[in-house]
Amino acid sequence: MKKTIYDVAEAAGVSISTVSRVINHTGRISKSTRQKVLEVMKELDYQPNVHASALTGKRTNIIGLLTPDIANPFFGELAKSVEERADELGFSIIMCSTDRNPEKETKYFSVLRQKNVDGIIFATGIENKESFAALEDIVEKGIPLVMISQDRALFPMDVVVIDDVMGGYLAAKHLISLGHQKIACLIGDGSTTGEKDRLKGFKKAMDEAGIEIDESLMAGTGFSLQNGKEAAAAMFAQKVPTAVFAVNDVLACAVIQTAREWGLKVPGDLSVIGFDNTILAEMIDPPLTTVSQPIEEMGRRVVELLAEDIHGKKKSKSKMILTPELVIRQSTAPLRIDEKISEKRQQL
Amino acid sequence: MKKTIYDVAEAAGVSISTVSRVINHTGRISKSTRQKVLEVMKELDYQPNVHASALTGKRTNIIGLLTPDIANPFFGELAKSVEERADELGFSIIMCSTDRNPEKETKYFSVLRQKNVDGIIFATGIENKESFAALEDIVEKGIPLVMISQDRALFPMDVVVIDDVMGGYLAAKHLISLGHQKIACLIGDGSTTGEKDRLKGFKKAMDEAGIEIDESLMAGTGFSLQNGKEAAAAMFAQKVPTAVFAVNDVLACAVIQTAREWGLKVPGDLSVIGFDNTILAEMIDPPLTTVSQPIEEMGRRVVELLAEDIHGKKKSKSKMILTPELVIRQSTAPLRIDEKISEKRQQL
DNA sequence: CTGTTAGCGCATTCAC
DNA sequence: GTGAATGCGCTAACAG
Numbered sequence: 001m002k003k004t005i006y007d008v009a010e011a012a013g014v015s016i017s018t019v020s021r022v023i024n025h026t027g028r029i030s031k032s033t034r035q036k037v038l039e040v041m042k043e044l045d046y047q048p049n050v051h052a053s054a055l056t057g058k059r060t061n062i063i064g065l066l067t068p069d070i071a072n073p074f075f076g077e078l079a080k081s082v083e084e085r086a087d088e089l090g091f092s093i094i095m096c097s098t099d100r101n102p103e104k105e106t107k108y109f110s111v112l113r114q115k116n117v118d119g120i121i122f123a124t125g126i127e128n129k130e131s132f133a134a135l136e137d138i139v140e141k142g143i144p145l146v147m148i149s150q151d152r153a154l155f156p157m158d159v160v161v162i163d164d165v166m167g168g169y170l171a172a173k174h175l176i177s178l179g180h181q182k183i184a185c186l187i188g189d190g191s192t193t194g195e196k197d198r199l200k201g202f203k204k205a206m207d208e209a210g211i212e213i214d215e216s217l218m219a220g221t222g223f224s225l226q227n228g229k230e231a232a233a234a235m236f237a238q239k240v241p242t243a244v245f246a247v248n249d250v251l252a253c254a255v256i257q258t259a260r261e262w263g264l265k266v267p268g269d270l271s272v273i274g275f276d277n278t279i280l281a282e283m284i285d286p287p288l289t290t291v292s293q294p295i296e297e298m299g300r301r302v303v304e305l306l307a308e309d310i311h312g313k314k315k316s317k318s319k320m321i322l323t324p325e326l327v328i329r330q331s332t333a334p335l336r337i338d339e340k341i342s343e344k345r346q347q348l
Numbered sequence: 349m350k351k352t353i354y355d356v357a358e359a360a361g362v363s364i365s366t367v368s369r370v371i372n373h374t375g376r377i378s379k380s381t382r383q384k385v386l387e388v389m390k391e392l393d394y395q396p397n398v399h400a401s402a403l404t405g406k407r408t409n410i411i412g413l414l415t416p417d418i419a420n421p422f423f424g425e426l427a428k429s430v431e432e433r434a435d436e437l438g439f440s441i442i443m444c445s446t447d448r449n450p451e452k453e454t455k456y457f458s459v460l461r462q463k464n465v466d467g468i469i470f471a472t473g474i475e476n477k478e479s480f481a482a483l484e485d486i487v488e489k490g491i492p493l494v495m496i497s498q499d500r501a502l503f504p505m506d507v508v509v510i511d512d513v514m515g516g517y518l519a520a521k522h523l524i525s526l527g528h529q530k531i532a533c534l535i536g537d538g539s540t541t542g543e544k545d546r547l548k549g550f551k552k553a554m555d556e557a558g559i560e561i562d563e564s565l566m567a568g569t570g571f572s573l574q575n576g577k578e579a580a581a582a583m584f585a586q587k588v589p590t591a592v593f594a595v596n597d598v599l600a601c602a603v604i605q606t607a608r609e610w611g612l613k614v615p616g617d618l619s620v621i622g623f624d625n626t627i628l629a630e631m632i633d634p635p636l637t638t639v640s641q642p643i644e645e646m647g648r649r650v651v652e653l654l655a656e657d658i659h660g661k662k663k664s665k666s667k668m669i670l671t672p673e674l675v676i677r678q679s680t681a682p683l684r685i686d687e688k689i690s691e692k693r694q695q696l
Numbered sequence: 697c698t699g700t701t702a703g704c705g706c707a708t709t710c711a712c
Numbered sequence: 713g714t715g716a717a718t719g720c721g722c723t724a725a726c727a728g
Binding site: 002047048049050051052054055060062065069070071072073076077079080083084087092093094095096097099104107110111113114115116141225253257279280282283284285286 | 350395396397398399400402403408410413417418419420421424425427428431432435440441442443444445447452455458459461462463464489573601605627628630631632633634
């Protein structure tokens with residue numbers, strides 16, 4: 001049977017409060033009795049009952065991780081990093097994959113509140129107002145919140161982001177330096193701050209170069225591979241750019257695959273640049289030029305911020321901005337205009 | 349402030365036991381009072397406190413998911429499927445990424461036990477004896493266990509697997525049918541039943557074809573991309589096969605990348621076949637021929653089995669064997685022997 | 697320094 | 713059918 005604090009107390013010849021004290025390092029206890037209690041605890045393999053202590057207002061050592069899609073390599077790698085650091089710090093992770101579904105979002109807030117998590121990490125935006133109401137509830141309750149790779153100051157909370165504007169800028173700058181002008185953008189559903197900022201950086205670079213943006217080359221429906229393929233196909237059907245900037249690697253891969261289907265060579269006929277630098281970027285053919293996010297560090301940092309907050313070591317909220325980097329591989333190349341391409345374009 | 353069962357009782361003009369009864373559908377209550385209580389609960393937005401009920405022996409609606417590496421697309425996709433079905437069934441998932449580290453494994457068992465999870469899904473083997481001892485503890489406690497894609501009858505538990513032997517057989521058969529004989533195997537760390545069975549199927553096909561297995565072409569160090577690259581490079585340095593069967597897609601990708609570094613064309617100079625059919629298989633260049641696992645279904649099934657067990661609807665343990673399928677893409681091709689290759693081989 | 701006691705929110709005998 | 717009382721395991725005053 002499971003050991004309780006009473007068993008330990010009895011075996012150690014003390015009262016339960018003494019045992020509780022050595023467990024929680026509260027109050028003062030003589031070295032000898034503490035020693036004794038510790039010993040007994042080990043002998044009995046005593047494990048405090050989390051629910052009992054949670055019931056009295058203590059922490060649960062659980063944090064919720066809200067993610068749009070754990071199967072997306074970016075979030076998979078992020079989750080791994082988060083889980084690892086959390087474990088080191090003594091927290092378990094409840095994984096919530098919202099699928100960008102507002103209802104699931106709202107539901108999860110409620111579940112997390114009910115389960116009394118110590119804190120919540122958002123790796124997803126919150127869009128619908130119902131979720132928002134549920135969130136407010138959580139905020140009121142004083143549950144620490146941190147946001148990662150999304151930066152919308154909904155409520156006072158810590159934030160870890162990369163400089164998305166700079167990321168978009170780097171991407172565009174790279175394409176422009178290769179001579180491209182007809183550059184398309186493939187965004188997701190247009191709702192996240194990440195996309196918006198990347199796009200902002202993109203436009204800034206285009207502006208600086210004096211290149212006008214062709215609105216018909218701005219496309220986006222969602223974040224999945226399928227979404228990307230559809231959006232890319234729709235775009236190609238109307239107009240074919242010489243380069244594409246996709247706001248994440250999955251979408252960039254979609255572009256490359258669609259291009260292949262259309263007989264467009266990457267990077268010969270079309271340059272493609274992604275964002276995230278996930279494992280996909282290494283795998284895809286050709287290897288993807290992309291803007292790298294320090295995923296591992298982001299995961300680590302966000303957990304650390306949250307932990308500090310949970311432990312009450314923080315007086316004020318902070319925002320940590322990490323720097324993206326351009327990783328040049330083989331999916332981008334200098335603009336090349338010759339008959340062959342023109343011909344191919346004509347056909348399309 | 350958080351509503352309790354007392355608030356509801358008071359507002360409904362009944363006692364807490366009555367409220368408890370309508371919540372748990374136990375005992376008999378008059379239709380009218382049940383109605384009334386239900387109303388009040390809705391009005392007050394009452395949410396039962398999980399910890400309090402867990403304390404009285406009820407379930408926690410949490411299940412633990414033990415995975416070797418959530419960043420590996422196979423486990424990422426599996427986790428997504430598991431999470432989705434679990435959510436539908438009212439369970440939250442505590443994500444445990446063990447990194448195949450025995451210490452983390454052991455630690456997680458202890459954590460999960462402490463957190464009083466309703467059940468545990470193993471998507472990883474258990475190797476070291478310490479973990480084993482911790483596991484025994486869990487089994488004794490009667491916590492439902494299910495195992496996925498691993499089949500070692502450690503204890504009575506439900507199992508969802510694919511026919512790994514058949515999978516290995518299919519892979520080898522395919523390569524053999526293309527004329528290959530010098531076929532290498534890239535396994536992981538050699539510890540999991542999945543690998544062993546796939547290898548068994550592989551050998552069976554080789555046997556049937558009367559091809560002798562070259563032990564120097566059996567390699568493996570671990571499951572990561574890095575591991576795969578090292579193992580492949582080490583193998584090529586000694587001997588270059590005409591085809592490679594890798595026990596998962598990540599390792600297959602590693603082979604392809606290493607081959608590229610060595611100037612070996614895939615599939616011209618070297619055919620490569622993987623296992624899992626994750627998103628990587630579609631992305632890699634060339635698209636990977638692989639043995640497909642019905643990941644989504646596996647995740648769904650395993651949760652359903654576990655849920656039944658948790659709800660006590662199962663008298664006996666069961667084992668569900670799903671069928672793998674060969675997915676032919678472009679990383680495998682008929683054996684080709686000509687001077688160009690021989691020459692290249694000579695150089696190596 | 698240490699023991700006693702009163703809840704935390706809920707499920708569950710017992711009585712009525 | 714319904715209510716009062718007890719305990720789950722632990723923390724936090726409150727007394728020594």
